[in-house]
Amino acid sequence: MPVEIEQFMCRSDNFGIFARDPASGQTAIIDAPEEASILAAIKRTGWTPTMILTTHHHVDHVEANLTLKERFKLRIIGPEAEMARIPGIDETVAEGSVVYLGGERIEVIATPGHTAGHVSYHLPASKVAFTADTLFALGCGRLFECKPPVMYDSLKKLAALPADTVVYCGHEYTLANARFALSVDPTNSALKERAARIEALRADNKPTLPTTIGEELSTNPFLRWHDPAIRRHLGLEKALDAEVFAEIRKRKDNF
Structure with a gap:
């Protein structure tokens, strides 16, 4: 049986996410x-957490680590490269590591x-x-600690996942991302239709996630560095894919 997912809001725009193996x-x-939102979700679902899968060290992703660990005696797993900055970490992972949630295999992808x-x-x-905060719906994370080619390589890994892979991201940034996406890919009909759906969802205060790899490949400019229309719009018809990505990221930073 596939894992059960519970998605909910934390802080101002973070997503909290639970994944439960129904067999175990x-x-x-x-x-x-954020502890309060997570505790409310635990009460609502009746699910008792056994681990935290940490993606990176930013405070809005690890703030509740220690309080949850003390309350539930859970195991905290996170990236080896950031272990000194992740509160309460018990086990480190890196590219190619495997973690199990009951019988569910979880593969770790390094996405710096x-x-x-x-x-x-x-x-x-x-x-x-x-x-x-690597791949967002219609976006990608801001580059705080790495140069554009590093993020480009990480996004290539995620883009290579099966198209029907359901993607859960760290933040509800999709409306702003859609508006930017239209500025660099204005003739994309699939993007226009998706942007309209996103506007309606947010007007009703509904989440825009999850998404899928396939949907991102057809509408997310940060995965569409190869697209001739985007390249023409940017004046980068003959540029390397990584250069196109870097220009899109630069424009988003200044949008």
Whole structure:
């Protein structure tokens, strides 16, 4: 059976996410942005967490680590490259590491860019990926600790996942991302239709996630560096893919 997912809001725009293996009842928290929202979700679902899968060290992803660890005696797993900055970490992971949630295999993908040690978690049997602040719906994370080629390589890894992979991200940034996406890919009909759906969802205060790899490949400019229309719009018809990505990221930073 595929994992069960519970997604909910934390802080102002973070997503809290639980993944539960129904056979064993084991439950992972994907990052721990805020204790109160997580405790409310635990009460609502009745799921008792057994681990935290940390993607990166930023405070809005680890703030509740220590309080949740003390309360539930859970295990905290996170990237080896950032272990000194992740509160309460018990086990480190890196590219190619495997973690198990009950019988569910979780594969670790190194996705640096937003931070130097960021990782994403892929559950191939359930066709789910948790990409936190690397890949957003219609966007990608700001490059705080790495140069554009590093994030480009990370996004290539995620873009290569099966198209039907369901993607859960770290923040509700999709409306702003859609408006930017239209500025660099204005003739994309699929993007226009998606942007209209996003406007309606946010007007009703509904989440825009999850998304899928396939949907991102067709509409997310940060995965569409090869697209001739985007290249023409940017005046980069003959540029390397990584150069196109870098220009898109630069424009988003200044949008």
